[in-house]
Amino acid sequence: MNPDKRTEKSDYYSKNLFAVKLKRAYETAPSRIQQYLNAELAYVLDQIKPSDTVLELGCGYGRVLKRIAEKATTVVGIDILEASLKFAKDYLRGIPNIQLHFMTARNIKLPEQTFDVVLGIQNALSATKIDPPLLLSQALRVTKTGGKIILSSYSEKIWEERLKWFIRQAEEGLLGEIDYDNTGNGVITCKDGFRATTFTKEDFMHLVNTLGLEAKIQEVDDSCIFCVITKIT
Numbered sequence: 749m750n751p752d753k754r755t756e757k758s759d760y761y762s763k764n765l766f767a768v769k770l771k772r773a774y775e776t777a778p779s780r781i782q783q784y785l786n787a788e789l790a791y792v793l794d795q796i797k798p799s800d801t802v803l804e805l806g807c808g809y810g811r812v813l814k815r816i817a818e819k820a821t822t823v824v825g826i827d828i829l830e831a832s833l834k835f836a837k838d839y840l841r842g843i844p845n846i847q848l849h850f851m852t853a854r855n856i857k858l859p860e861q862t863f864d865v866v867l868g869i870q871n872a873l874s875a876t877k878i879d880p881p882l883l884l885s886q887a888l889r890v891t892k893t894g895g896k897i898i899l900s901s902y903s904e905k906i907w908e909e910r911l912k913w914f915i916r917q918a919e920e921g922l923l924g925e926i927d928y929d930n931t932g933n934g935v936i937t938c939k940d941g942f943r944a945t946t947f948t949k950e951d952f953m954h955l956v957n958t959l960g961l962e963a964k965i966q967e968v969d970d971s972c973i974f975c976v977i978t979k980i981t
Contacts, residue, residue, distance in 0.1 A: 767835035769922055771809050776916040780909040780971075787969035788869060788900055789815055795898060795976065796820050800864035803890065805853040805883070806872050810836035810846070816867075817846050824863070826851040854878050856886045866891050869900040874945040880955050884977075888959075891979045899975040901947035904934060906971040911936060914944070949973055 777785065789812065796802060800820045807813050807825025809832050817823045817840075824847045827833055833848050840846050851857055853868075853876055866887045873880050887897045902910055914936050917923045924940025931937050934946035947955075949965050952975040956963040964976045 767831045773917050773922050777913050781913045784971035788972045791968050802865045803863040804867045806876050808832050810840045817843050828852050853883050856890050858890050861892045862890050864895045866897045871901045873947050895979050897977040901973045903971050903973050
C-alpha cells in the first residue's frame with residue numbers, strides 16, 4: 749500500500765465498510781437521516797451549473813456521483829478503496845460523464861485549476877482521516893479560480909437521529925458495538941476502533957481562517973452544516 753494512504757479512514761473502511769456494505773449502511777438510515785441526506789444533496793445540486801466539471805473526494809460506491817452526473821457536464825470521483833471503486837463501476841454503469849480514479853485526497857494527482865466545484869461532503873473531513881488543512885489545500889489546487897469547494901458535516905441538532913443510525917449499522921454488523929462511554933458531543937465511537945467526529949460551524953471557521961480564506965458557513969434542514977469556499981486567486 750502506498751504509504752500516504754495508510755492512515756486514511758484508519759484502514760477501517762478498507763476492512764469493514766466498503767462497496768456493498770457501505771451502500772447497505774445508507775439503506776439502514778432512519779427517515780430523519782434520509783431527509784438529511786436528501787437535503788444535503790439538494791443543497792449541493794443547487795450550487796452546480798450544467799456546464800460545471802465536478803470532483804468528489806472520497807466518492808465511495810458513487811451514491812452522490814450518480815445524482816451530480818444528472819446535472820454537471822463532467823463528474824470525477826476519487827477514493828482509496830479499490831473494492832468500492834469496483835462496485836461503483838457497476839453501480840454507475842451506463843453513465844458516460846463519470847470518471848473514477850484510485851487516488852488519495854492527500855495528494856490529488858490531477859491538473860491544477862481543473863474543477864468548477866470540489867465536494868467533500870457527508871462529513872468527509874472526518875471520514876477521510878486526512879489533516880483538514882492538507883485536504884483543503886489539495887482541493888484548492890485543483891479548483892478553478894472562481895470555483896467552489898463545498899464541505900459538510902452534521903449539525904448538533906440531529907445528534908440523536910445520527911446516533912440511532914449508527915446503532916442500526918452496528919446491529920447489522922456493519923460497525924462494531926457502540927462504545928457509549930466514549931460516545932457523545934458529536935463523536936461516535938465503536939468498540940472495534942471506528943470513530944466518527946463532526947465539524948461544527950466554529951471548526952469550519954477556524955479551518956478557513958487558518959488558511960486565510962473566506963467562506964459561507966450555513967446550516968441546512970436543522971441537520972447539515974455547510975462550508976462553501978470560493979477560490980478567489
